[in-house]
Structure formats: C-alpha cells, structure tokens
Amino acid sequence: MYNDKESQKIVDIIQNYARKHSLFVLAYGTGCGAIEIPPTMTSRYDAERFGIRGAATPRQADVLLITGYLATKSLKRVIKVYEQMQDPKYVIGFGSCTINGGMYWDSYNTINVLDKYLPVDVYINGCMPRPEAVIAGFVKLQKQIQAGKADGWDKYKKNLDYYKENQKKVITNWVMPDFNW
Numbered sequence: 001m002y003n004d005k006e007s008q009k010i011v012d013i014i015q016n017y018a019r020k021h022s023l024f025v026l027a028y029g030t031g032c033g034a035i036e037i038p039p040t041m042t043s044r045y046d047a048e049r050f051g052i053r054g055a056a057t058p059r060q061a062d063v064l065l066i067t068g069y070l071a072t073k074s075l076k077r078v079i080k081v082y083e084q085m086q087d088p089k090y091v092i093g094f095g096s097c098t099i100n101g102g103m104y105w106d107s108y109n110t111i112n113v114l115d116k117y118l119p120v121d122v123y124i125n126g127c128m129p130r131p132e133a134v135i136a137g138f139v140k141l142q143k144q145i146q147a148g149k150a151d152g153w154d155k156y157k158k159n160l161d162y163y164k165e166n167q168k169k170v171i172t173n174w175v176m177p178d179f180n181w
Helices: 004-020 032-041 072-084 096-100 131-147 152-158 160-170
Strands: 023-029 052-054 063-067 090-094 122-124
Touching: 004 131, 023 032, 023 072, 023 131, 032 063, 032 131, 063 072, 072 160, 090 096, 090 131, 090 152, 122 131, 152 160
Parallel strands: 023 052, 023 063, 063 090, 090 122
Antiparallel strands: none
C-alpha cells in the first residue's frame, strides 16, 4: 500500500497533468502586444488544441497574460486582477516591454521589470512575439506545470512582504491591503 506522502505525490502528478491541459487565459492587453493574441486563438494557429482557452473574468482564469508595457496606473490594476484569481495561478510576461520596459524603458512611468511586482512564470521574448512564440511560451508553461515547477503563486504568498514593498514604492497613492485571501 501507499503511505500518505506517496499518495499525495500521485495525486499531485494527476492534478498537474490535468491542469496543464486546461489553461483558461485572461489577457491583459496594455499596448501593442495584444495584437498577436487573436491570431493565436484562430484556426490557423489553433491554441485550443493545446488546452489554451480564453477566460471572461479573473475568477475563471488560470493564466494572466500581460501583453505590452505597464505604467504605474496599469500595474495597480494588474495586481488587483492577479489577486482575484484562484490558486494555482500563473503569469506570462509577453514581449520585451514586460521584461525591460521595451522602447519605453527610460520613461518615468514605465514598469521595467515585472518580476519585482508579480511572480512571472514564463516570459515570451520579442517585440511583438509571433503566434508561434506565444504557443511555445504556453507549452513551456505547461511543462513547468506538469513538473510541479510553476509555483509563482506560492512564492507570491511566501514573499508577500517583498512584493508589497516593491509595489508600494511605485504606487504611492494607493492604500493596499496586506493580503486579499
């Protein structure tokens, strides 16, 4: 027979396998990045064959896809959306703007490194990444989920003080709760 630890490991393997094939995506398009999402979902690239579907609200979403640059105002909204999502939840940073600010890197109002404010599980490089790259990014996330390594949501909870401190440095006019769960 299996002991409790072995049984839990088997359950985790089954859950991760099911999760990887059922990703409901909430796209947060803040700039030109969102233009590549519709072609990715159409019949030519057919993202749904990988289990990637759109979600209507944060409560229904598993993946937050952040496309384009983030300003301090939009960061506030992204944090609210992220904290409304159910666990486990994943974040994909789409395009060079989420990695280093892109062409707006030296603007006073641009968030340059998204990882300081929210845990990013996968970055997709490019300005703008083509649909093939978007699908490759989702496949990478699926592999991380199946291996049990896509744990940004858990890191967020464990390091909440770090994330909130960074968020408060940028968003000075917003009184944020210590946690929303």
